[in-house]
Amino acid sequence: MSIIPVEVPTGAIRYNTDSNKMECFDGTQWMQVSVSESSPTTGRYLLGGGWTSPTDTNVISYVNTSTRGNAFDFGDLIRDQRHASALANNIRGVWDGGYKTSAGGSNVVEYVTIATAGNTTDFGDSSAQYSSGSCASQTRGILAGGYASPSNLDTIEYITFAQTGNAIDFGNLIAAQRDPFGTSTPTRGVFAGGSPTNNNVMEYITIATTGNAVDFGDLSGSTSNACYNLPAGCNGVVGFFGPGGSNLNIDRVNMTSLGNAVGSFGSSDLYTTATKSTTGGSDKLNYFIGSGRVDTTQISTIQTVSFTTGGKAIDFGENVGATESPGACCNAHGGL
Numbered sequence: 001m002s003i004i005p006v007e008v009p010t011g012a013i014r015y016n017t018d019s020n021k022m023e024c025f026d027g028t029q030w031m032q033v034s035v036s037e038s039s040p041t042t043g044r045y046l047l048g049g050g051w052t053s054p055t056d057t058n059v060i061s062y063v064n065t066s067t068r069g070n071a072f073d074f075g076d077l078i079r080d081q082r083h084a085s086a087l088a089n090n091i092r093g094v095w096d097g098g099y100k101t102s103a104g105g106s107n108v109v110e111y112v113t114i115a116t117a118g119n120t121t122d123f124g125d126s127s128a129q130y131s132s133g134s135c136a137s138q139t140r141g142i143l144a145g146g147y148a149s150p151s152n153l154d155t156i157e158y159i160t161f162a163q164t165g166n167a168i169d170f171g172n173l174i175a176a177q178r179d180p181f182g183t184s185t186p187t188r189g190v191f192a193g194g195s196p197t198n199n200n201v202m203e204y205i206t207i208a209t210t211g212n213a214v215d216f217g218d219l220s221g222s223t224s225n226a227c228y229n230l231p232a233g234c235n236g237v238v239g240f241f242g243p244g245g246s247n248l249n250i251d252r253v254n255m256t257s258l259g260n261a262v263g264s265f266g267s268s269d270l271y272t273t274a275t276k277s278t279t280g281g282s283d284k285l286n287y288f289i290g291s292g293r294v295d296t297t298q299i300s301t302i303q304t305v306s307f308t309t310g311g312k313a314i315d316f317g318e319n320v321g322a323t324e325s326p327g328a329c330c331n332a333h334g335g336l
Contacts, residue, residue: 004136005294041284042066042079043332044114045302046074046093047129047291047319049081050326053298056080058101060112061320063302065283070317072132076121078110078290079103083179084227086327087134087141088114089161090336092331094123095144097130105129105147109159109167114331117145121219126167127155133180135189136161136336137207142189143167144213145177150328152176152196156205156213171212174203177211183239183282184215184234184253184306184335190216192202192251192261193223193230199245202253207335219264221247229325231271231280233287235307240266240287250287250305250313255334270294270301277324282307283332293324301318 016023016029023030031106048060058080061071077084088094094111100148107129110120126132128146133275135142141159145152154176156165174178176192182208184190191213194200200222203213223230223245234255241251241261250268251261271278271289278292290302300322302314319326 028057031139034153038333040090043090043283043330044112044279045283045288045328045330046066046086046088047071047279047323047326047328048086048095048325049077049084049098049293051082051298052321052323056082057321057323059329063317065286065288065332068316070085070295071319073320074117075112076146077108077120078108078122081106083130084327085132085134085143085229086329087136088331088333089136089141089327089333090331091115092161093331094141094159094161095120095327096126096132096134097128097146097326099130101184105149107148123159123164124166125154126157128153131178132196133191135188136335137184140207141206142170142184142207144182144184144191145173145180145194147178149332152178161273169203170210173200173213174215179228179230181230181232181241183234183241183333185234185236186335188255190239190253190255192219192232193245195227199223203233209266217253217260218260219247219261220249220251221245223247226276228277229279229327231282231287231289233282234334235282235284238307240282240305243268243273243289244275244278245275250310252310265304265319266313268303268313270303279328281328281330281333283330284334288316288330291319291323291326298322298324
């Protein structure tokens with residue numbers, strides 16, 4: 001008795017016991033099913049440390065970026081400090097360095113698991129003691145510039161999120177500086193401004209490789225001395241920088257090409273040109289500004305601006321304290 005062949009319909013699914021993989025029939029052959037998980041468009045925006053008059057703080061707070069409201073307590077940094085740089089992938093939030101009154105700078109890198117509230121754990125060490133710039137892809141975090149006694153640095157270093165350890169040499173910035181503010185797409189990191197030199201210049205790197213930063217273009221204005229933890233964010237294509245220093249407004253750049261920033265795409269009624277120590281970040285939909293300081297006043301307000309429409313920043317909620325110079329990161333930014 002002959003066996004009548006059974007025609008396999010296009011789109012049929014089977015489990016291949018030899019390869020231990022799921023396969024789909026495309027009409028002519030079985031193809032392995034590739035499964036991937038896209039990164040979220042919204043997540044958690046974390047603020048760690050900062051100056052809450054009259055002392056530094058070690059408090060980490062967070063908001064859910066999809067829902068307006070006040071921040072919740074998340075945990076604590078290893079010590080009270082301000083001017084720490086923060087970065088994240090979709091799993092870990094990392095803080096680099098920090099300055100503590102009467103105790104000086106620290107080159108400690110520390111991290112949390114963003115989905116679970118709790119205190120930071122030691123990750124390793126970096127070259128900068130505080131005021132580095134940062135950006136990240138899903139796999140790598142980039143640390144650029146900063147201050148290590150007795151001078152500013154031009155060093156760029158990287159960490160691998162999946163494993164702890166000391167930061168590794170990546171290359172060099174165009175000039176030695178502290179507080180360049182950085183953001184990224186999944187492939188490119190861009191750093192803007194800094195102090196005291198090169199303070200209107202944007203420069204970029206390719207995150208997956210190593211090498212020196214290359215000129216990208218110029219901001220519409222300049223950052224100035226004594227500006228810390230300035231805000232930057234990206235939705236994967238568009239990057240925002242500011243406000244801060246002499247930049248009253250939010251600058252917009254196309255992260256995939258080179259060129260000067262377009263000023264006046266957005267603005268804040270609170271965080272104005274006198275802003276000296278205001279942080280920020282983004283998910284893939286909205287840009288976050290705050291908390292921070294204007295002139296001599298510390299304020300707790302967190303504002304947000306849409307990447308699509310720009311315009312005036314609107315109120316999102318309040319941080320757990322009126323805090324200037326916290327390190328901010330988000331697990332749903334445009335670099336993931």
